[in-house]
Amino acid sequence: MKICSLTAFVVPIALRRPVRHASHVRHHNDTLIVRCRLDTGHTGWGEGLPRPYVTGETIETAVQHVQQTSWHGLADSFQDPQEASDMLDEFVLADVSAPPEVVPRACFGNSVRCAVELAVLDAACQAAGCSVGEFICRLPEAAGIVRRQKEVFYSGVITSETPGRQRLSAFKMKLFGFAQLKVKVGTAGQDDRRCLRSVRRIVGKNVDLRLDANEAWQPQDVVSRMEPLLPFAPSCLEQPVPHAAVAELADIRSSLAVPVMLDESLCCQEDAEAAIRQNTCDLFNLRLSKCGGIRRSVRLAATAGQAGLGWQLGSQVGETGILSAAGRHFACNIDRIRYLEGSYDRFLVRERLTQEDLTFTRRGRAERIDRPGLGITVPDDRVQNLAEQTLEML
Ligand SMILES: [Mg+2]
Incomplete structure (x- = not known):
């Protein structure tokens, strides 16, 4: 199987009420949603939430990572979810500069890595007929x-x-x-x-x-x-x-x-x-x-x-x-x-x-969820209607 399309959506997710803690008040999230389509016909979904005070990322740097990375490295075919995961593990994001107030660490880009990984694993596990949980159990x-x-x-x-x-x-x-x-x-x-x-x-x-x-x-x-x-x-x-x-x-x-x-x-x-x-x-x-x-x-x-x-x-x-x-x-x-x-x-x-x-x-x-992949159904039109930005990656 192989990835035939990878798409990122910037989706504002409104919270029911503002959430406060010592370093931030939050009313909504700028969420990065990734959709992965395989040549088997399976579609997977992933999500990442960039947070400047955690990984140094903002939704803007996440978009830059999406736009500047050459995703063609993910176009190779793979046998199973484990091989897809190995491919993702070795994959390197573009070198995006961090906001000036941030001292970048290796975690810079992690919300993008997460969104892409979840989308690919969701699709690959569906294609393999196993849940993401079963995939986790088999990880070395x-x-x-x-x-x-x-x-x-x-x-x-x-x-x-x-x-x-x-x-x-x-x-x-x-x-x-x-x-x-x-x-x-x-x-x-x-x-x-x-x-x-x-x-x-x-x-x-x-x-x-x-x-x-x-x-x-x-x-x-x-x-x-x-x-x-x-x-x-x-x-x-x-x-x-x-x-x-x-x-x-x-x-x-x-x-x-x-x-x-x-x-x-x-x-x-x-x-x-x-x-x-x-x-x-x-x-x-x-x-x-x-x-x-x-x-x-x-x-x-x-x-x-x-x-x-x-x-x-x-x-x-x-x-x-x-x-x-x-x-x-x-x-x-x-x-x-x-x-x-x-x-x-x-x-x-x-x-x-x-x-x-x-x-x-x-x-x-x-x-526990025992359905294939992440075990969720995400209506495509719901994401597309909410998205502020849509970016084709692959
Ligand atoms: Mg905490």
């Missing part, structure tokens, strides 16, 4: 971390809002029955201690609470910022300091009674190796778009496992059903995911793009 780098699960449980997230709205969120999440909740901290003007105290009081002592500071704190302040929050038993602290200061976490961690997770500082293999070498964390936050797709994320999980570290599968705010499905395949087939985020579709986005509704149900529960 997944050896030792495969576990097939029928169902998984997602976390709730309490974002930065007024104290009243945060309490309301906590009530809703308790009623919904989540076992794990993430609370965003570090937003200017917000009293984290007060927030955490009321969230803990509302959800009770058995819910696992973790924190995400989204780079808000300076290294010298991390311990003192955390001290008033410790009585509420957070199980993990995500990305307390800016990426530029991440090496300083090595010293801070010994005075901190909570495991540290890297997110903005963990986007590619180089980041993972630096984190292990410098001893800056206990856990990686893997997000498919940020990490360049499924295979690279599986490799990062394997790297974490070999170093004795843990990992979670995270998501970007406002993913459509395409990334939700990809995340589900990862979550239902990769072992030891400490926390799981994503599949917020109906709660967060106005247009999920897929016919299937992949939103989790009570307790954050969601089922």
